[in-house]
Amino acid sequence: MNDRIVFEDVSKFYGEILGVNRVNLSIPAGITSLVGPNGSGKTTLMNLMTGLVKPTRGRVQVLGYKTDDPENLFRILGYSTQFDAFPKGLTGFQFLYSYLRLSGRDSQEAERMAWRAIERVNLVDAAKRNVAAYSKGMRQRIRLALALAHDPKVLVLDEPLNGLDPLARSEMIALFRATAEQGCYVIISSHILHEVDVISDQVILLSNGYVVAEGQISTVRGEIQEHPTQILIRCTRPRELATKMLEDEHTLEVTIHKDEKGLLLKTRDADGFYLALNQLALNGNGIEIESIAPADDDVLSVYEYLIGNEEVVR
Amino acid sequence: MTTGTSRLATKVWWAQIKAVIRLEMRKTFFAKRGLWIYIVALLPVLLFMAYALATSGQQRQRASVARRGEKPLAYQDLLAVKPGMTTEEVIAILGKPPVNFHWAENRPLRPGVTENVLREDYHYSDGQDDLFVGLVNGKVESVNLQNGSNPGLDSIMFAGVFQFFFLRLAIFFGCLGIFMNLFRGEILDRSLHFYFLAPIRREVLMAGKFLAGLLATCTIFVTSEVLQTIAFLWHFPPSAREVYLYHNHGLEHAAVYVGVTVLACVGYGAFFLVAGMLFRNPIIPTAVILIWEAINPFLPAVLKQFSVIYYLKSLCPVDIPSAPGTPPFLALLISNSDPVSAPVAVLGIVIVALIALYASSVQVRRMEINYTTE
Numbered sequence A: 001m002n003d004r005i006v007f008e009d010v011s012k013f014y015g016e017i018l019g020v021n022r023v024n025l026s027i028p029a030g031i032t033s034l035v036g037p038n039g040s041g042k043t044t045l046m047n048l049m050t051g052l053v054k055p056t057r058g059r060v061q062v063l064g065y066k067t068d069d070p071e072n073l074f075r076i077l078g079y080s081t082q083f084d085a086f087p088k089g090l091t092g093f094q095f096l097y098s099y100l101r102l103s104g105r106d107s108q109e110a111e112r113m114a115w116r117a118i119e120r121v122n123l124v125d126a127a128k129r130n131v132a133a134y135s136k137g138m139r140q141r142i143r144l145a146l147a148l149a150h151d152p153k154v155l156v157l158d159e160p161l162n163g164l165d166p167l168a169r170s171e172m173i174a175l176f177r178a179t180a181e182q183g184c185y186v187i188i189s190s191h192i193l194h195e196v197d198v199i200s201d202q203v204i205l206l207s208n209g210y211v212v213a214e215g216q217i218s219t220v221r222g223e224i225q226e227h228p229t230q231i232l233i234r235c236t237r238p239r240e241l242a243t244k245m246l247e248d249e250h251t252l253e254v255t256i257h258k259d260e261k262g263l264l265l266k267t268r269d270a271d272g273f274y275l276a277l278n279q280l281a282l283n284g285n286g287i288e289i290e291s292i293a294p295a296d297d298d299v300l301s302v303y304e305y306l307i308g309n310e311e312v313v314r
Numbered sequence B: 001m002t003t004g005t006s007r008l009a010t011k012v013w014w015a016q017i018k019a020v021i022r023l024e025m026r027k028t029f030f031a032k033r034g035l036w037i038y039i040v041a042l043l044p045v046l047l048f049m050a051y052a053l054a055t056s057g058q059q060r061q062r063a064s065v066a067r068r069g070e071k072p073l074a075y076q077d078l079l080a081v082k083p084g085m086t087t088e089e090v091i092a093i094l095g096k097p098p099v100n101f102h103w104a105e106n107r108p109l110r111p112g113v114t115e116n117v118l119r120e121d122y123h124y125s126d127g128q129d130d131l132f133v134g135l136v137n138g139k140v141e142s143v144n145l146q147n148g149s150n151p152g153l154d155s156i157m158f159a160g161v162f163q164f165f166f167l168r169l170a171i172f173f174g175c176l177g178i179f180m181n182l183f184r185g186e187i188l189d190r191s192l193h194f195y196f197l198a199p200i201r202r203e204v205l206m207a208g209k210f211l212a213g214l215l216a217t218c219t220i221f222v223t224s225e226v227l228q229t230i231a232f233l234w235h236f237p238p239s240a241r242e243v244y245l246y247h248n249h250g251l252e253h254a255a256v257y258v259g260v261t262v263l264a265c266v267g268y269g270a271f272f273l274v275a276g277m278l279f280r281n282p283i284i285p286t287a288v289i290l291i292w293e294a295i296n297p298f299l300p301a302v303l304k305q306f307s308v309i310y311y312l313k314s315l316c317p318v319d320i321p322s323a324p325g326t327p328p329f330l331a332l333l334i335s336n337s338d339p340v341s342a343p344v345a346v347l348g349i350v351i352v353a354l355i356a357l358y359a360s361s362v363q364v365r366r367m368e369i370n371y372t373t374e
Helices: A042-049 A070-076 A092-102 A107-120 A136-148 A166-181 A193-199 A217-223 A238-247 A270-282 A299-306 B003-030 B032-068 B075-080 B087-094 B151-189 B202-234 B238-247 B250-278 B283-294 B308-315 B328-334 B342-366
Strands: A005-014 A017-027 A030-035 A057-062 A077-080 A154-158 A185-190 A202-207 A210-215 A229-235 A251-256 A262-267 A289-294 B099-110 B113-125 B130-136 B139-146
Touching (some): A005 A042, A017 A202, A017 A210, A030 A042, A030 A166, A042 A057, A042 A154, A042 A185, A042 A202, A077 A136, A092 A107, A092 A136, A092 B003, A107 A136, A136 A154, A154 A166, A166 A193, A185 A193, A202 A299, A229 A270, A238 A251, A238 A262, A238 A270, A262 A270, A270 A289, B003 B151, B003 B202, B032 B113, B032 B202, B075 B087, B087 B113, B087 B130, B151 B202, B151 B238, B151 B250, B151 B283, B202 B238, B202 B250, B250 B283, B308 B342
Parallel strands (some): A030 A202, A077 A154, A154 A185
Antiparallel strands (some): A005 A017, A005 A057, A229 A262, B099 B113, B113 B130, B130 B139
């Protein structure tokens, strides 16, 4: 599987403390978010992916490269860690330049690539200042620049939006999107669920070192049988629609919206429900349906259903 | 791997090693926590400078005594004076004393009986050495010839300082401070991941760090060694320096000391590099290596070979003689009872260092970034 990031029955224990246990994953291109509360195993999974820690059991491969082969792995992978320490006495530019020289690049190429990465994260003005004097947001950006500097195919970003102001956050999200659209693999860890919801193509939900669910958010949501799917319909004459929908076997519960311009329905079979709704609309009984949208088809809901509401930020 | 690919890989590795060295040199030379290494390296230089200052004072005094003498004296003239000679005989050989004291004193002959005698002290010098002649009632009673400093004699003192302070303490602890921190320091600073996230083989990184440490320690301690030699020779007259350097193997000795210094940095550096990876607390490996090196003379021949000092002592150009009456335990520490030839010694250190570096390369591949447990 040279086009995937693969975890095969991977466990990591720190002495007697569990990092992650029995993880099996196959991560495709696009933006994949690792979601879970603090201590759920997000960083451990990223450190395993980058070879910074070794699995106690199992095997990890990144696009066919072994994680104990840094010489080849880090030619295709960039990792923005959460570690907030830098080699002493370096400016932002020197930090990137030294890294690129460590990669074996010559002086001119390293300089050109360092400046390009600095421009990508909007840090040109501060590039000649010592990293030790950077604000938290600037340090976050220079770490992102380090991960991006050598144009990696795989970007692993541990809480990349921490410490960034709203403008910088949206810039970074756009950058991740653009990178993913080029066919890259962007792995992001976050405990801020609404951000994950906006940017992710797929999610991996973690809790206490275990992968609880993985895949596209809608697929994951569909697999959660114990919580009915909620669908919000904006329409005219919502009470009439509610009556008709309750006659359908797929509808479990209907609540009229406070503004009397819509209703919230619960169903265990979303596909069957949509079919019945289409039928109703085609019959032309004077009800105008403006919009239909899943109300709990997002990471936040999925996370709440699967894990509960521990330490995650909405 | 084809020859072309292999050549390219070697080129990249070398470029990476140079990049590591550049980063490490900045940290090693300008780190505040490494300031004590400069002080330790400078201590023997200060010692020799102080000795040179003290000796030059004595030298000036001798020259002044020699100048004030009735005639220029040679060392042989000073040796000619023997106890029992008369004042006239002494003056016939050495001339009138440039410095003399005389006084009368009562000397006990037997209990209750004393004799009044005339005592005289004559002080002669040939410019290098002092002769003190004690006379009683016109006859030489005591002769005290004090040799002034000369490079040949002082080279034994130099060898003592080199072997017992510079090698065993200054270079030992200097290497501890520099090599132990190459990995351990960055784990404590939580910045080691910077290297581990680069596309560089861990072994290449280790080699780069070792060479950076070696370059730093060699620069510091070879500079110290050269300054020590200059301070050691500085106060001698140019003629004495020339004789020592060009006719008494002085230059050769200086070169050997520099070589031994470099080899000590290689050997101890490799030891402390691996120790820094294996141990969280530097005190334990330091104590173990220090004790191991100290007990080396008492170890069986097979075990002796696994130490750095065993080979370094064999390479030192000047033997330190044990003073008569030195306890056998101390004499064993001072002398090198079982020296090996220079090529074997050099090879021995290189092999010991390579074994330590191999252990380091195994360890560096196993290393994980897990700062929270440090």
